[in-house]
Amino acid sequence: MVEFNRRVNEYVDLHRKLEGKLPALASDATLEEVDAHQRALERLIQRARSNARQGDLFTKNIRALFRRNLYRVFKAPEGASLKAVIMEENPGPIRLSVNGRFPDGVPLPTVPPQVLDVLPRLPTELEYRFIGNRLVLLDVHAHTIVDIIDNPIPD
Amino acid sequence: MKFCRRCALTGTVAALMAIVLRLGAASAAFALTRQSPAAPAPAAAVALPNREDSLKFAVLGDFGTGDRPQYELAEQMEKLHERFPFELVVTVGDNLYGSQKPDDFRKKFEIPYKALLDAKVKFYASLGNHDVREQRMYKLFNMDGKFYYTFKPDKQNVRFFALDSTYRRPEQIQWLAKELESSNERWKIAYFHHPLYSSGDRHGSDVDWREFVEPLFVKYNVSVVFAGHDHFYERVKPQKDIVYFVAGSGGQLRRGNIDRRSGITAQGFDTDRAFLAVEISADEMFFNAISREGQVVDSGVIQRRKSE
Numbered sequence: 001m002v003e004f005n006r007r008v009n010e011y012v013d014l015h016r017k018l019e020g021k022l023p024a025l026a027s028d029a030t031l032e033e034v035d036a037h038q039r040a041l042e043r044l045i046q047r048a049r050s051n052a053r054q055g056d057l058f059t060k061n062i063r064a065l066f067r068r069n070l071y072r073v074f075k076a077p078e079g080a081s082l083k084a085v086i087m088e089e090n091p092g093p094i095r096l097s098v099n100g101r102f103p104d105g106v107p108l109p110t111v112p113p114q115v116l117d118v119l120p121r122l123p124t125e126l127e128y129r130f131i132g133n134r135l136v137l138l139d140v141h142a143h144t145i146v147d148i149i150d151n152p153i154p155d
Numbered sequence: 156m157k158f159c160r161r162c163a164l165t166g167t168v169a170a171l172m173a174i175v176l177r178l179g180a181a182s183a184a185f186a187l188t189r190q191s192p193a194a195p196a197p198a199a200a201v202a203l204p205n206r207e208d209s210l211k212f213a214v215l216g217d218f219g220t221g222d223r224p225q226y227e228l229a230e231q232m233e234k235l236h237e238r239f240p241f242e243l244v245v246t247v248g249d250n251l252y253g254s255q256k257p258d259d260f261r262k263k264f265e266i267p268y269k270a271l272l273d274a275k276v277k278f279y280a281s282l283g284n285h286d287v288r289e290q291r292m293y294k295l296f297n298m299d300g301k302f303y304y305t306f307k308p309d310k311q312n313v314r315f316f317a318l319d320s321t322y323r324r325p326e327q328i329q330w331l332a333k334e335l336e337s338s339n340e341r342w343k344i345a346y347f348h349h350p351l352y353s354s355g356d357r358h359g360s361d362v363d364w365r366e367f368v369e370p371l372f373v374k375y376n377v378s379v380v381f382a383g384h385d386h387f388y389e390r391v392k393p394q395k396d397i398v399y400f401v402a403g404s405g406g407q408l409r410r411g412n413i414d415r416r417s418g419i420t421a422q423g424f425d426t427d428r429a430f431l432a433v434e435i436s437a438d439e440m441f442f443n444a445i446s447r448e449g450q451v452v453d454s455g456v457i458q459r460r461k462s463e
Contacts, residue, residue: 028294031257085358089252089285107253110284113321113349114363121324124302127288140289 001065001120007057011146012123018044019141041142042101052099057137057147066135069118071154082112083153086130093132102136102143201454203434203441205239210311214346214431216247216383217283218405219263225406228428228447229267235432235445236271243308244268244276245315247383247402248283248348250296255287264295279306281317283348283383303327305334311435314340318347320364320382328367335375342435342459345372346381352399354417355385357409372397378460379440387413387425388444390453394419398457402444404428424452 018041025037058066074083090109096102111128119128122137126146129136133153137146203211213232218225235241251263265272272278272295280296281303282288291298298304302319316334319327335343350358351365361384372380373395383403391399405428413423428447433440444453 025292027300029292031260031293034289034292035257081357104256105254108255108285108287111321112284113323113361116322117363124288140287 003059004057004062004065004120007059008120008122008126011057012125014048015041015045015125015139015141018048038141038143042144045139045142045144046099049099052146054098054148056098058135058149063149063152066119066149067152067154070115070135070152073115073118074154078114082114085110085112086115086153090130090132093134096131096134096136096145096148098145098147100145102138102145106131108138200443200451201441201456203239203432203443204436205434206436208310209434209436210308210313211239211241211432211434212308213241213244214247214381214400214402214433215244215405216348216381216401217249217386217403217407218246219249219251219259220406221252221259221263221267222406224408224428224447225263226267228405228430229271231445231447231449232268232430233270234449236274236276239432239434240274241432242276242310244271244278245317245346245381246278246280246296246405247346247381248281248320249285249383249403249407250280250283250290251287252285252407255290260293279315279317281347282319282321284321303330305338307340311342311437312340313342313344313435314338316343316345316377318345318368320347320349320361323364323367328371331368332371332375335371335377338375341438342379342440343375343377344379344381345377348382349384350382350399350401350403351380352391352394352419353382353385353401354389354391354414354420354423355387355401355409356412356414358385359414359417360419369395376460376462379457381431385409385412387423388429388431388452389413389423389425390421390444390455391419392421396460400431400442402429402431405430422453 022040086109089107091106108129125141127138127140129138133151135149135152139146251259277297278295280298290296291300291302303317305314305316307314349361349364351369352360377397380399382401385401386403386407386409388404389401408428411425413425429444429452432443432445438459440457443451446452
């Protein structure tokens with residue numbers, strides 16, 4: 001996990017540096033202003049990471065570790081119900097790309113606390129989300145996909 | 156903490172008439188003449204006294220669907236507000252479902268609750284598992300950018316603690332312990348998304364989360380806890396002297412999902428949407444759970460917990 005945390009920190013450093021270039025959002029910002037700010041940050045990040053590839057943060061070793069941890073959770077007695085909860089609002093397989101915008105209008109399905117408990121803790125800029133059977137690392141401020149793990153949920 | 160059914164104790168026709176006259180609410184009157192087929196028969200509806208200096212608020216959870224049932228329940232809240240001017244609403248999470256772009260905030264929050272927002276009713280949100288965490292920046296949710304926070308309304312001696320039950324970080328628990336310990340208010344009320352106690356067949360009691368926070372609630376005299384997540388209304392029998400509510404049918408509904416074999420249900424309603432209307436006056440908390448049709452499906456009075 002040390003390696004993953006290092007990569008996450010590098011990403012967040014970049015995120016914060018780029019976000020710092022944008023005018024700060026007022027505390028009473030309108031929804032449109034928040035959205036415009038998000039899209040401006042998205043553009044900056046996409047430009048700065050134009051060479052981003054799947055696996056930049058979720059390297060082979062890290063993917064294996066995530067899969068092992070998730071296997072334990074989903075094969076435990078309550079695993080089936082956790083899976084059902086995740087799939088409740090899950091849009092199923094849709095086109096996603098690393099460094100691309102998370103598709104507008106697509107729900108952000110839940111990640112149960114029991115699953116979050118076995119994943120490395122993230123800074124507030126990032127979240128895990130399951131889309132179909134893919135684990136997405138989402139930049140919440142920029143609404144962009146930082147990285148993806150395919151098929152992390154065991155059958 | 157003591158729970159009593161005031162009308163069950165005093166239960167005379169005259170008292171019930173007084174209730175209707177005092178509240179003047181169609182919902183209360185309705186409860187005396189008709190009740191939900193799914194809800195166990197309440198002894199009688201307990202009135203919200205509607206005192207001038209009391210703290211009045213509503214509790215709403217799992218609501219932001221943008222669908223008709225959410226709007227219809229919002230209309231009931233609006234109707235109640237005309238007679239029972241609650242000044243705030245606490246939300247127990249899943250404030251928006253699905254897409255959460257600016258238009259969604261309008262369709263799933265600002266439009267259905269427009270009358271309340273126009274009347275300066277303040278919503279104090281907590282986040283659920285379906286919520287984008289950036290909702291904490293949305294000014295109408297009054298979270299001030301925080302995942303967990305506390306506030307004290309102007310009226311009565313009450314402090315609320317809004318928690319984040321999805322991301323259960325140790326620093327939140329430390330913060331909660333410190334805040335509860337330093338709080339001198341008579342009423343301490345916690346609210347968040349995942350219920351410590353629930354008879355939900357789908358989710359049920361969140362025992363992991365309970366291990367974190369219940370010892371603090373017990374130690375520091377929290378009287379009442381509101382949660383959602385399971386899509387129905389339930390009042391749980393007092394647990395370690397604390398009354399727990401599940402108010403997770405503000406828009407969503409999981410029909411027939413209360414498992415009454417759990418043995419913890421004091422009252423449940425899982426056939427339609429519902430919200431809670433609450434009034435605190437001195438050491439008493441009056442509550443009415445109100446359905447989409449305006450029925451009072453549960454009511455009662457709770458006495459605050461007091462230090463040993």
